[in-house]
Amino acid sequence: MEFEAVIGLEVHAQLSTQSKIFCACSAAFGAPPNENTCPVCTGMPGVLPVLNRKAVEFTIRTALATSCAVQSKSVFARKNYFYPDLPKAYQISQYELPLALAGHIDIEADGGTKRIGITRIHMEEDAGKLVHEGEFAGAQASLADLNRCSVPLMEIVSEPDMRTPEEGGAYLRRLRDILVYLEVCDGNMEEGSFRCDANVSVRPKGQKEFGTKAELKNMNSFRNVEKALEYEIRRQVEQIEDGGTVAQETRLWDAAANVTIPMRGKEEAHDYRYFPDPDLLPLIVDDAWIDALRKTIPELPAEKVARLASTCGISRYDAELLSSSRALADFFEASVKIYGGNPKVSANECIHWKDAVAAGKISPETIAHAVEDRETGKISATASKTLVELVIRTGKPLRQLREEKGLSQVSDAGALEETVAKVIAANPKEAESYRNGKAGLLSFFVGQVMKETKGKANPKIVQEVLKKKLG
Amino acid sequence: MAITREEVLHVARLARLALSEEEVDRLRDQIGNILDYIRQLDTLDTREVVPTSHAVEMGTPFRDDSVCPFGDKEAILSNAPDRFEDFFRVPRILED
Known part of the structure; x- marks a missing residue:
């Protein structure tokens, strides 16, 4: 039965x-x-x-x-x-x-x-x-x-x-x-x-x-x-x-x-x-x-999830994670208001740093600027994480820290050409193999350029320049 | 009789009262009389009457949600039949 x-x-x-x-x-x-x-x-x-x-x-x-x-x-x-x-x-x-x-x-x-x-x-x-x-x-x-x-x-x-x-x-x-x-x-x-x-x-x-x-x-x-x-x-x-x-x-x-x-x-x-x-x-x-009292009722979790998922371009799953706390959802919304270029990434960042958000250690600008600077290639993903950690530790604005710590990355192809040329010249064997079809070696060259620039180069741009120079 | 012996004993047990046989009989009479007296209300048609919980026709007053400590814990604890530090000490309740 x-x-x-x-x-x-x-x-x-x-x-x-x-x-x-x-x-x-x-x-x-x-x-x-x-x-x-x-x-x-x-x-x-x-x-x-x-x-x-x-x-x-x-x-x-x-x-x-x-x-x-x-x-x-x-x-x-x-x-x-x-x-x-x-x-x-x-x-x-x-x-x-x-x-x-x-x-x-x-x-x-x-x-x-x-x-x-x-x-x-x-x-x-x-x-x-x-x-x-x-x-x-x-x-x-x-x-x-x-x-x-x-x-x-x-x-x-x-x-x-x-x-x-x-x-x-x-x-x-x-x-x-x-x-x-x-x-x-x-x-x-x-x-x-x-x-x-x-x-x-x-x-x-x-x-x-x-x-x-x-x-x-x-x-x-x-x-x-x-x-x-x-x-x-x-x-x-x-x-x-x-x-x-x-x-x-x-x-x-x-x-x-x-x-x-x-x-x-x-x-x-x-x-x-x-x-x-x-x-x-x-x-x-x-x-x-x-x-x-009815006028004091805020938007409730179910409504918030539905609205965020339908109007902010994020998944229902992310909307639920964000809406688990009213403060976190408000934080996310404030952040995408400052920079709305990639709400999915903003949502991920808010969820990733939710403890810092709850503790009031970071502001919506922190996430907005981190996401914007990444989107525009000013900083790398690694630098973005480092910078948010620094904001939490020091309380200084993210962009000020970016300049102070020299964490901006070089996205100017022209400025990278010299380094790329130098790296290719220093590794002739690998360059030869790449030209003969070992495409996987590209990441080796990217790594070398990143090392040479102390991580400040924009890997995407580095790849483009490398492909051009090696091609 | 409006109330049974068992009901008197049940109510006494709920009130933690140990009654003698003689007291049970006397209370049964007395409570029975009270219930018989109140039962006169049964002769009235109350179908249209809203149940009344209080005799006064007004709502309960409110206080604002502000803290004002009483400030004399000793006075409160002085009522304790037995105390341990700042606790009321009571016979152990066996949970299981």
């Missing part, structure tokens, strides 16, 4: 605000333990949460960028459970009335485009972090650091629209790129600012009803999400083929062993007794606010 998988993904994205969602503590990562805490986020009696406007705006912008319907009224609810990283004993989240519903994003799948539905996007607060005292099994205590308590998150829940681990990976990457383009989340999976849980089930191909799903947790990279899905799909199919059934359970991905293992069921873990938080009035969003 042939099976197909049904995959839905839940993403928790940390919003890149300065302060927490309900208090004025810093939301920054990496502060000393409990440095960023106050009576509100540690759940002291008598305090009141006040909602961070920017966190709302970031979530609305995400909703707009994923074609969701922003709800004019949404409600914060308390999700009740006891855990030492949750000092209030409830997490403020949105439950029945989330901020956004019914959107979608398009992914590339099987050479075409596939639309993945987004069920909902809601806002919530993060919990603190537990450090386990001592590495040994008999440790008696855990240590709670509440810095992360109340850091703003949005949860983005997809429809069960994905059928393969690759589609899951493509959806996650596209979603991450959108959030990073919007500058609402840094998208760092390893540091936990972009986390993913997966719901996965299998069913015989053609069957309409879903199978029993397992929830997968603990995947901290895109690759791990794909590997966990692959493993889990295989496990469920084998289970059914062996005459068993799939249990509805939460399973943890063990990245070291490459398996998913059942998480020991917390008793009654899913009885959260949600109810509207009496401390927070409904979140009201009017059309004027939504319209104003």
Whole structure:
């Protein structure tokens, strides 16, 4: 029997605000333990949460960028459970009335485009972090650091629209790129600012009803999400083929062993007794606010790839590499505006130097001038690379360095004739062989001329002059 | 009776309350009375009524996204039943 998988993904994205969602503590990562805490986020009696406007705006912008319907009224609810990283004993989240519903994003799948539905996007607060005292099994205590308590998150829940681990990976990457383009989340999976849980089930191909799903947790990279899905799909199919059934359970991905293992069921873990938080009035969003935020949505990755590929004369593959970062794509566009003679080479250069671009070590002029000078034969490919490296090291403009270091190449045929004549005279045997048909010797002569000119000659021109003189 | 014994025990367990037999019976009566009282609402036709989460007719106020440190970590940590350096020290939670 042939099976197909049904995959839905839940993403928790940390919003890149300065302060927490309900208090004025810093939301920054990496502060000393409990440095960023106050009576509100540690759940002291008598305090009141006040909602961070920017966190709302970031979530609305995400909703707009994923074609969701922003709800004019949404409600914060308390999700009740006891855990030492949750000092209030409830997490403020949105439950029945989330901020956004019914959107979608398009992914590339099987050479075409596939639309993945987004069920909902809601806002919530993060919990603190537990450090386990001592590495040994008999440790008696855990240590709670509440810095992360109340850091703003949005949860983005997809429809069960994905059928393969690759589609899951493509959806996650596209979603991450959108959030990073919007500058609402840094998208760092390893540091936990972009986390993913997966719901996965299998069913015989053609069957309409879903199978029993397992929830997968603990995947901290895109690759791990794909590997966990692959493993889990295989496990469920084998289970059914062996005459068993799939249990509805939460399973943890063990990245070291490459398996998913059942998480020991917390008793009654899913009885959260949600109810509207009496401390927070409904979140009201009017059309004027939504319209104003709509104007802040930049060109998104999919649109950018399509535009660069169709209007800039570069391949779709290069367009995708460039669009992996908004800054890199902007850099490329700025560079070809200065010199657009060969956008393909400009694209390659931008991709090659992308780390320097990200670090702000080179400007669009650097690449534009490097490409232009190569195109016009002023510098060699080697000199171009050397010069960009020098720009990175010294911060000086490329053309200034070109003059200072004498890296211009000689493209004037007349100026090269003397050297070429000298080289031919010094190698009469090779010249004879060349004339007798050993065409491969041309590169030997080019090499000799390059050596003689300390690499400053334009090899193309050298070839032309050599051919003329030897011919 | 509006609530079963098992439901009382379930809710007590969720709230980490250990109840005596006598308390279970008494709470069952009390909670049952409360639920019966609220159940009077069932006699009303609420099909046209928008669900109300709060009694006040206004939206939640906002704050700007600016950081203002509380600045008294000691005061926060002084509430810790037990502490280790600048951490709250809590009984170990066994993950698995």
